Amino acid sequence: MPPGAVVPTVDVDRSDPAYRAWLKEAVRKVQADANRSADTHLLRFPLPEEWGVDLYLKDESTHPTGSLKHRLARSLFLYGLCNGWIRPESPVIEASSGSTAVSEAYFAELIGVPFIAVMPRTTSAEKCRLIEFHGARCHFVDDPRTVYAEAAALAVRCGGHYMDQFTYAERATDWRGNNNIAMSIYSQLRLERHPEPAWIVATAGTGGTSATIARYVRYMQYGTRVCVADPENSCFFDGWRDNDPTATSERGSRIEGIGRPRMEPSFMPAVIDRMMRVPDAASVAAVRALEQRIGRKAGGSTGTGLWSALKIVAEMAREGRAGSIVTLLCDPGERYLDKYYSDTWLSEQGLDIEPYAEAIRLFLATGRWPD
Template structure:
């Protein structure tokens, strides 16, 4: 966390203190406290205006006795799961005194969090700068700029942390640092967090306590919230994290080693990191799956025909893992439900995951995985 330097008018005078000196220093600034109250009110009002996101059903044969749901986070005002996180991060930073009027908020991001943070920065009237890899989808850059933010692009995705901290220090702004604070900024005990919302929406369903909830990790904050809530409310639901290629999370979880890194970045925007981020709570997760990028992309291509809409590839990563869990449950003769997340809309990735040219450039062949997904939807069998 970067704190803004004191200006000359804020500097405390030098004091010669005796051993029995009594001190009483009050630094409250009425103007700042008034701004802070209004900023917190505006961010809270955004949550109050926002209806809960939908829990969609993915049609499966009724005779399986297994229900699959998608928590549609794309309906948030900024179009992704990260809207919840950005709201929590802004409230956390504001109440900690880290965000100040007129000073910029800086964030390291793969795009969607920055879109949502740009929205909240504009809402409370502070500048916003997103530090992102140059390969970030152009549509996300456009959305950040639409909400009044600016983008600082770097060639090496691993540089986003250092560059963000440096920019915050140079400008006297605040580095939001979602990768550290995501797991602690959200109230995981309840207060309409994503886990609380899922369980409330399942109350009238045939299997109200799902066998599994699947998330894909970007910061790790969502999986931490889901797992903590499940344990806190004493449920039997398992938490599974689906991880893309080139991500450190799977290896870190497998060996319970937070020092694991990778040399290549994830091709699935929004999830997968080259290091195990501080917000990824290794001990809270019950199961992890490494999902091939081709499987993630094939899944959203097939899912478009099922749902009538495009989804981002991070959704495909989670849905592939959910399909595998459903397939295993069916093979064991189990009935129940599985929930995963629709993270953001596919329209943000038309030049990537929905482009055959991009797939060819990346050397990704999705045809075998498309066949497996289509067979699964008919038979419940996902293996080769």
């Protein structure tokens, strides 16, 4: 379908037996994907035993589409199908910085509907390749702030459904249980020396993951605190700190998948205990340190969360508080070889990661976090 093409709306009688049979099969396929996929691993980040603090990374890169967004896409498709919004043959359109679009393209292919991803032109080439691998189309915009309006307009032109992850992420996911990410974390920590984490550190794109985790913590009456790490050029930290739902950022985030130019409807500031603003150079330094420590490359959003988690480890160790901390390995670094693992890209962006890399080295060697 060429850009800008007008596709007639597919008129569906939702009481029609053929439609109900299609819907039943589509829901079965999406649920079967979850049923046959083993839960993601919880990896230990090596720290000295005597510190009394354990750090774990929930490895979401092992999902079939390689990222944390696989959970969200599955929930959004079930939500859209059960609400009658996703119909046979009609396109699904999403505004995304990449990983959500990869996962949604997978589910669209699974149930046999077209998919179009509206993304900033700066989205990594590997993510675009993965979207197109699933038979979907990439629709680029030059200004990241226009992805919402363009996706909604494209849905009207195509007679399709605008998924709108930034509105529906927190309501499409069952935060009370149903093997959500929070429930999985607590189950996997059951036999560890600190089974109830002192902190869970998340990052925010839609805000759906942090809302799910924080709500589950409260629902289950745990003492865990939730910290959200926010990159440069994102308004979430300012909006949370100032209790300002109108906060905005004039630039798009360099850390793909997290950070937004506006306060998204799915971002729930009231359930977050703490936020940290993380320099982009620190995020990159952290993912490179992660590779050195556990031999795994990860995306920049993982680095944002890991930097904040390491700071909390340092605080707890300094104060003599034992416990565990969990953060997320959101997606594989192989998607970003031309960005976060490229010294050329760092130079072009004016990012000097060495002071942050040295801070991590010093901390892991001595237990001291630089002032």
